[in-house]
Amino acid sequence: MRTPHLILLLGAALLWAAHVRAATPESRLAYQQAREQAAANYKNARAQCDAVTGNPKDLCVAEAKAVRVRAEEEARAKYEDTLKAYTRARLKIADANYDRDKTRCAGLAGNDRDVCQAQAKATLVAARADAKADQKTIEARNEARDDKLEAAWKVAKERCDAFAGAARDQCMSDAKAQFGK
Numbered sequence: 001m002r003t004p005h006l007i008l009l010l011g012a013a014l015l016w017a018a019h020v021r022a023a024t025p026e027s028r029l030a031y032q033q034a035r036e037q038a039a040a041n042y043k044n045a046r047a048q049c050d051a052v053t054g055n056p057k058d059l060c061v062a063e064a065k066a067v068r069v070r071a072e073e074e075a076r077a078k079y080e081d082t083l084k085a086y087t088r089a090r091l092k093i094a095d096a097n098y099d100r101d102k103t104r105c106a107g108l109a110g111n112d113r114d115v116c117q118a119q120a121k122a123t124l125v126a127a128r129a130d131a132k133a134d135q136k137t138i139e140a141r142n143e144a145r146d147d148k149l150e151a152a153w154k155v156a157k158e159r160c161d162a163f164a165g166a167a168r169d170q171c172m173s174d175a176k177a178q179f180g181k
Contacts, residue, residue: 027079034075042068055107062103069096087135094127153179 045064049057073089101120108116156179160171175181 027081031075031079034078035072038068038071038075041071055103058103059100059107062100066093066096066100069093083135083138087131090131090134091128094124094131097127098124149179153181 042064045067046061049060049064052060070093073092077085077089079085098120101123102117105113105116105120153175156175157172160168160175163171
């Protein structure tokens with residue numbers, strides 16, 4: 001469970017740091033294909049679930065739904081390519097996993113069921129908290145990076161003010177190129 005969390009976090013951090021890029025027709029096509037593939041995989045998994053009955057069938061269906069949600073949300077997050085989309089995907093995946101875990105608990109009885117439900121809820125709360133905390137962390141780091149760049153830009157402008165004429169113009173040109181202004 002930690003590996004997908006880290007993959008999504010890393011992807012969000014890298015993509016957010018590069019800022020939002022425009023969606024291309026290729027990325028839209030890849031997104032549509034991923035959704036179609038998720039739907040086809042769900043349909044196949046759901047057909048396999050029909051062979052069993054009772055709680056195992058319910059669990060099979062819940063697992064198929066969780067897999068479909070994961071595939072669709074990861075594809076959507078990759079397509080939208082924003083920190084908000086990655087966070088939303090992580091939250092929806094956590095909810096789908098919680099639904100699956102609740103179904104798994106329904107097959108138990110007594111204290112085992114209570115413990116299972118408590119563990120499922122704790123896992124949901126932890127996953128949701130991690131997603132929100134990671135979003136805030138990435139936003140704070142990006143804001144800090146922007147503040148540092150702005151401060152460095154001001155220092156570079158001050159240095160250039162010490163020059164006059166062509167030397168000042170060249171210094172400002174170099175500073176603008178360095179800071180993308």
